[in-house]
Amino acid sequence: MKQKFDIIESTCVPLPLENIDTDQIIPARVLKATTRDESFFGENLFRDWRYDSQDRPKADFVFNQPDFSAAPCEGVHQVLVAGKNFGCGSSREHAAWAIAGYGFRVVVSSFFADIHKNNELNNFVLPVVVSEEFLSELFDSIAADSQARVRVDVPAQTITNLATGTQESFEINSYKKYCLMNAVDDIDYLLEQKDKIEAFENNRYETQNC
């Protein structure tokens, strides 16, 4: 879903676990859909942590706790905060569709797996990489007050823990920043490069072109 980014200020949903893999974000058996229905994938986000085998909500999972169960909307629960190496494992973009479909706009972690990070960006979900210290303080702030908020300023490339005032800059290259702020995707860009692609093909060595 192409959505323009500017400044997001919201409460958070915490998942203080490391190495959350894409099989947990969305299990393989839910990947059989042939359409890109984000609401379907959103309903199945963290399927096996969220529901038991009889589809009953598991009370101990954060999405089912009273403080965090409200569906994301403007200013509420738009930010997922997760332990390091978020999104490792499978390349399934369904994981990013599920995160977007649930309503998250930003995922904060100290470390993201590469493929998943690209998948989030391609679906207009912003992965924000912060330091271990910032992440740990943010988890503490949310544990102390479930209403703790963060401010993610895309133009300024900063994230602020509004409970403590701690601020960090985050990296994003200027091309991707432009795409996010203007809701433009990579295919729009590539379709304009056809001449360069043909010139490249014509200049290759024969042996490279099997």
Added chain:
Amino acid sequence: MNTLFDKIWDSHVVNTITDGPVQLYIDRLYCHEVTSPQAFDGLRSRGISPLRPERIFCMPDHNTPTHDQDKEIEDPVSRRQVETLKANAEEFGLMHFGMMDSRNGIIHVVGPERGLSLPGMTIVCGDSHTSTHGAMGAVAFGIGTSEVEMVMASQCILQQKPKSMRISVEGQLGKGVTAKDVALYIMKNITTSGATGYFVEYAGSAVRSLSMEGRLTLCNLSIEMGARGGFIAPDQTTFDYLKGREYAPKGEDWDRAVEYWKTLRSGDDAVFDKEIVFDASDICPMITYGTNPGMGIAIDENIPSADSFSGEAAASFAKSLDYMGFDAGSSLLGKKIDYVFLGACTNGRIEDFRAFATIAAGRHKAEGVTAWLVPGSWEVSRQIREEGLDKILEAAGFEIRQPGCSACLAMNDDKIPAGKYSVSTSNRNFEGRQGPGARTLLASPLTAAAAAVTGVITDPRSLMD
């Protein structure tokens, strides 16, 4: 600088965006049924067709049942995905190795086997185990569905250039130690995020001595270290493997290609962003005890104690052991198991079946163990029969199934029941990966065979001559 990764990557750069990614030309795009339908929909909604259809190859593998493939797939949802791929390939004029086609199988087994994946190429697929094709000396990596659509539309992808890492394994591998053990050992040491942000070149005498099948297993597991991909410089082993394969160059084209492929090696002055060296003699048969592939131990070693971890890592370790039903500090040897899975893009090749058969020969599958032996492709299935391995395995009480991804991710009917223990030659032991509640222990085909014939976790070396 001057690494083989630089050479291949840089020779495919079409355009560089200032303070942005590069536009990289892609030689091969492989599509399977799970991660492609939305990309085809994207093309249709933009009113465009693939720019270079001859560079795109499609085959179903994730949903395929491992029996009765000549009949209609029973699960209607799986059937629709497989049929959607066929219809999309037909609509856009793409090569499609469909069900029951003698060329069908798991994409990462079929690509090298058909000679489609060649040295020096850039190869992508909407599947993280695309890193497998790096064994041919190619830059191969997994991508998301938006990126699949990108490549269909433009034969290019926008990517940041990863950093380069060289992992060398020097010396001779010990008895019962396979490529799978080497990969699990590396992951145990550098963790599942140790190579995130990097492309890995595997080198050293132990790597060079691996067969093509072993190299494919090692490169397959690159993603489990977090790497975008991993590859091995092509050499005589590579050329011997490729010669005569269906899509490999022929005649004079072959000679020219080999001349070029021989230049594909890192310079003696190559500088990597990171270098790690391991001693082959330190590596034992490995097995995992936890819920990510980096949670491995030598088979005769104990699970780490709880005080080895702190903070979020301790919480993850405790959650993992609770899921697996294991105690910190305990040994896995002698632990009863329920299922054995031989197969997947990791270990579904002929050499893996040969290894399994060496342990199974003259023994019998243990009572109470369910074993699924799933070749990676019809070609592997054919070789198994040609070499008579099917007879050895059948005499030992094992049945060979039909090819596909199968119980690696349980998208078909091959699901491990909740709470059951599965010794699996696949690539991931994540919670629920082999079925909701399934408990997976990753290991080599030798270790899987040792578990299958004894019914408990067993050091395969104790069953080898």
